[in-house]
Amino acid sequence: MPAPDDDLALLTDAAREAGRIALRYWRKSPDAWEKADGAGPVTEADLAVNRMLAQELRAARPDYGWLSEESEDDPARLEAEHVFIIDPIDGTRAFLRGEDTFAHSLAIARRGRVVAAAVFLPALGRFYSASLDTPAQCDGAPLAVSPATRADGATLLTSQAGLRPGLWPGGVPAVRRSFHTSLAYRLCLVAEGRYDAAITLRDAFEWDIAAGDLIARQAGATVSDKLGRPLAYNAPTPRAAGMLAAPPKLHAALMTRLSVASPPGSAG
The missing domain is CATH 3.30.540.10 (Fructose-1,6-Bisphosphatase, subunit A, domain 1)
Structure with a gap:
């Protein structure tokens, strides 16, 4: 093997x-x-x-x-x-x-x-x-996530729809939002510490997140679905219930703000 x-x-x-x-x-x-x-x-x-x-x-x-x-x-x-x-x-x-x-x-x-x-x-x-x-x-240089711990003030990679108030019953965090189409790149930017966190509340296909998941985790991030569950791969239906990647304390802070469940396809 x-x-x-x-x-x-x-x-x-x-x-x-x-x-x-x-x-x-x-x-x-x-x-x-x-x-x-x-x-x-x-x-x-x-x-x-x-x-x-x-x-x-x-x-x-x-x-x-x-x-x-x-x-x-x-x-x-x-x-x-x-x-x-x-x-x-x-x-x-x-x-x-x-x-x-x-x-x-x-x-x-x-x-x-x-x-x-x-x-x-x-x-x-x-x-x-x-x-x-x-x-x-990244190009042979080691990566490490940012030291961010607080939701408010964090730099977050997500779509505008991902910050709709109805999805954050604990209150929408006062983040600085940016966006890139590629989910893999978003995860790598978190791994690099250039952004504090990345989140999608839509279902995420495995091929969009699998590589970036490992890269972010090996850089020190906690990576989960939107319910806080670890991601697993090669499922019969290859989709995860969203994705959240962030340094551990920031991940926990963002999870406290999130809704328990968001309708699939409701946000990016």
Whole structure:
């Protein structure tokens, strides 16, 4: 069985190749269309990256399961001890707008727990990584979350809808809000300490959060769903009930403000 470090090396090479492919299409008006059921846009670049990742990663680890936003789900992944959890381009809307904050999010989970993760932002040349055996890093430099402990005054990555008063019965915290389309990048920014916390109260697909979850946790963050429960992966329905990542004391402070339950899809 490959060690997490061996898996991380595999993900690292694959993520960098994904970046080379994506940049061939970036700011060049790639073909794009809307997925069914309001699932958002997809481009020819997403599919090209996905094809390469599926070919390279599955050839390297043929006994690993496969879960990708751009692949038809194969229930056989549920029987695999290890599974790839892949978002070929996280932040497709940002990619289409020519913004530089789209990411490739690659993770490997073992028995529901992420053991290796890589998040690459090729337009920024920024590479985040972690494994169970290695600390969170950005371009080789170690990462650590911010020292923030109080909800009021924290810098928070979330959508405007995520701060609707009805979702915060303990009172909406007086935060400084920012937003990026890519959930993986939001988690990495928390790991880096550039922002104090990231939250989405909408259901979050596993491929959006798996890699960033490990990177944030290895940098010292507490990462949970919106109810405070630890995240688990390779579920039959691969969605989490929201996501909250923050330094431990700040995480606890934000949880005291949150509603017990928010309707799925109600906030970003």
